[in-house]
Amino acid sequence: MNNQNNKQAHGIKEEIDFHEAAIVNEKGDEIAITEEMVRSAIQKLDEDTDPKSEG
Secondary structure (H helix, E strand, O other): OOHHHHHHHOOOOOOOOOOOOEEEOOOOOEEEOOHHHHHHHHHHHHHHHOHHHOO
């Protein structure tokens, strides 16, 4: 039985549809990648590639 079926069988409601992701640092620690981290990275890329932001 997969995790989703197991939760349904036990009446556990999953509140967040989050497909977990993490990075591993140089010490081997896992660091969760959050939505805020992704949004921040995208914003930074947008700023770096927007020719109007230079000047």
